[in-house]
Amino acid sequence: MDTHTHHTGVTTGTPGPRRRALRAVVAGAVVLAAVAGGAYAAGLGPFERDTGPDPAAGRQARAFLADWAAGRVPAAADRTTSPGTARRVLDSFTTGLDISEPKLTPGTATETGDGTVTVPFTARMPVTGLGTWTYSSKLPLREQGDGTWKVDWRLSLVHPRLSETEKFRLEREETEPPEVTDRDGTTLSAADHPSLAPLMTRLAGGGDTGTGARGAIRLIDRATGKVERTEASFGAKTVRADKGPVATTLDADWQSAAERALAAHAHGRNAALVALRVDDGEILAVANSPASGFNRALSGTYAPGSTWKIVTSSALLLKDAVAPDDVVDCPKYLTVGKRFQNVELSEHPGATFRKDFTESCNTAFISLRDRLDDGELGEVARRYFGVGQEWHVGAPTFDGSVPVPKDETEKAASMIGQGRVQANPLIMASVTATAVSGTFHQPSLTAGTEDTTETTPLPEDVVTQLRAMLRATVTDGTAKVLAGLPGDVGAKTGTAEVSDDQDNNGWLVAHRGGVAVACVVEEGVTGGGSAGPVVHDLLAAVPDDSE
Template sequence: MDTHADHFSSTVPTPGGPRPRRKVLRAVTAGAVVLAVTAGGAWAAGIGPFARDTGPDPAAGEQARAFLADWAAGRVPGAAERTTSPDAARRVLDSFTGGLDIDEPVLEAGTAAESGDGTVTVPFTARMPVTGLGTWTYRSELPLREQADGVWKVDWKLSVVHPRLSGTEKFRLEREDGKPPEVADRQGRRLTADAFPSLAPLMNRLGGDGGGNTGARGAIRLVDRTTGKVRRTEATFGTKAVRADKGPVPTTLDAGWQSAAEEALASHADGKNAALVALRIDDGEVLAVANSPAGGFNRALSGTYAPGSTWKIVTSSALLLKDAVAPDDVVDCPKFLTVGKKFQNVELSEHPGATFRKDFTESCNTAFISLRDRLGDGELGDVARKYFGVGQEWHVGAPTYDGSVPVPKDETEKAASMIGQGRVQANPLIMASVTATAVSGRFRQPSLVAGTQDTTRTTPLPREVVGQLREMLRATVTGGTARMLSGLPGEVGAKTGTAEVSDDQDNNGWLVAHRGNVAVACVVEEGVTGGGSAGPIVRSLLTAAPGDSE
């Protein structure tokens, strides 16, 4: 069992529910909040710790974020009920995502602003994955109006979905399917979607320009609803198809590791959405990419998740780099810590007089949050970018999401960022790379195909910091929350993580690990705990894997 302190609790009012109007002490709901279906919703940054008497009613921002979360997660009826025209909204949202083959949108809310007519406007960025083609990105905004009963609702109109959607114009998806390229692993062995189902959505995205835009092609057009005449092209996907005479696209994948990864997910994901990446530490070459379910959205490379306590690897690095703490320093681990809202440890666990090493191995949230004042507001993001490459543009050979660590908008969000919550976003590719960087000292851009461009600029971690990180990762296996890996051969280091998603969903479970020359990261949506859900998957992979790719 993963009975560690990755989970935190806070009290947030139910979005959209009736509440008394506040004349004073109105808190500002500001800053972007990422709402990603791959994470099943969002950590609600909610009301900050500083009360103010100006700004939009926080309830309006909460309703906007709840609408986007429901839409992103496919809860269309719920999203529609948050609008002024539920029936129309439900019909349009269903036809928009279904008609354009959009699977698992990522919706990012911006800062709410008051309008002169009494409405509140919340801008948002939409990243719409079009199945088998790519991601369509655009911006729109949500107008919200307070109803007679005091509840804020999205003032429904077609432009809520997209600013160019109207009563006279709609969108049309056009496909030009090309034959997927043949793919070979690092030993020249042919990889097929039949034998390796998780690779199916990846096949069309490998090779060519190094950005994964080959094979299938298509476009989204804005057309006249009556005549069908094309008014403009909103997005295009793909380039020229791969020529058959070029032969299989060579990849860094390893058939043995890929098989072990897919079997681990099939046997231990328990039907939940999950993803896994394994890569070589010394050069960043990806050995396995696996998703459950196998088809559709590639969570492993493009997912946007709060990494939870696996992010404490980066937080620890930031603290150790500036000598803000040492492994043997006493950093108390109380049950609760309030920073604008109450944070807590799993099962209200506590470790009085714990060292920082103990806080890491037991994943104590309150201890890490208590050290937030030892880092500048933007320092965690700076360390993530400078040393770990997170947030820089990666050229892996297929479409990826490369992470985000925004500067916290208030003390509550800064506290959450220390434990991989708030607006910190990552995926298994990023966290496998973070683990590889931590134990080797140097970021190496992950790659799936040869010849990818590397435009990242990073700085090596000091040798002393690397040694401290390796020791704490190992101690987490031998006597901490990753004890489920302790019986494996070799010197395994690991970190568990549990990331809160929303009040009505179970936590996501995380586990990262390294052994020999391989780093692994796994996430299980609504897995409750990292050790309990991702732990058996990683253990199965490391048990069956064909060596450590020295």
């Protein structure tokens, strides 16, 4: 094995340009910020409270974390008392440790008694090709002479053990990935299927946490290079003794079509897709753009936007809180602590609930929030769809999160897949499969995975209603991009706001025959316009739906 090392500390880095994207108001979106790891964007803070420390300090902390998580290092540095040093350290920390797309979740601000405000946060740092390093730290904030607040810069806020005398080093032990075969025994190579390259290293160790690539993050003395402690270890403790092929549920045709569709329509944006079988949850394709690095399809944490209305509709239909033909007005605006709105301020007076679903009306869905108990949406997601339970897929995954809302504004947001609701293409493909079959099947990538989930089947009448609404969304609603495809295609579009200076993420989920598909395109603006062409090309290329 060859060992490669990367160092990080206070080094000189070249910051990338600060990107200023025009904010789009699109279907399924609300004026709400939810950075993909839970950090809020600058200036929005819809869940702020009036008690405790100066709210401006909390806003500045969340804005700093949002900028850092989104890769806007110069912007994050400018929010500190030492912008030049902060920029160099943040750049070298993430670059030197091969960290991509940090997930930074702020806690509650507290006053420390010395004129500063402290905001704790949890850091989930994905180390490329290895795994996620999770730790906790704190942001100190100090009021400036002009009354504004800034992050009081110090090395320890990046990580509690980062200091003038100690820094971190990444060590890798490279191993050859195993031979991987699809469901028919066809060999899958990284050359033919680039998106599988990071996944193949994960399969080498076997199981959800095994990884062929192994490594560690060490805390070292800056002067001597002596290792003081190991902060995180990655990879299987033992390498597979069996050097035979790893058999997967993947299908070479579906995988190739998925990668071609992303390559044709991602246009340089981050994107991900999962296709799986409805009747047993076996995964047919996992594709990411870019193909190397973070596996967004299985481990990403995104607000699912209006695709989540499948779960919200299920919760409402399960308790007869609404019926498809009931009139549920769709006004331009609805205020619940803040103003929510629809695409281009659209409105549909006298609309039925079915039309609210097919047109993805935010205000209509939010108006029904009182018909669900505060924790009911999360309970339905867990009980019927398996979301939030622990999945054993055969590779590392994020299995979803639907927290009980903190207040009415957050409850309103959760009705339309925003707030703190988090998912990814794997979860939303599974949600779609469950909705149209009535039964949750734990997704699987390899045979023999453990299944510890416990779910209840959806009633047949609810499944019938969901299938009809998904089909109507293709024939008469926001998913008409799929209308020309053969077969009984059903779908739901979605859009999720990320931050005030980034375009919205675009989503589309669909099912046809025995396959369910979910796709997200970061900063895709609309689901139909960005994820729609990807799913269209995939389904057009693979007419056999693996029934």
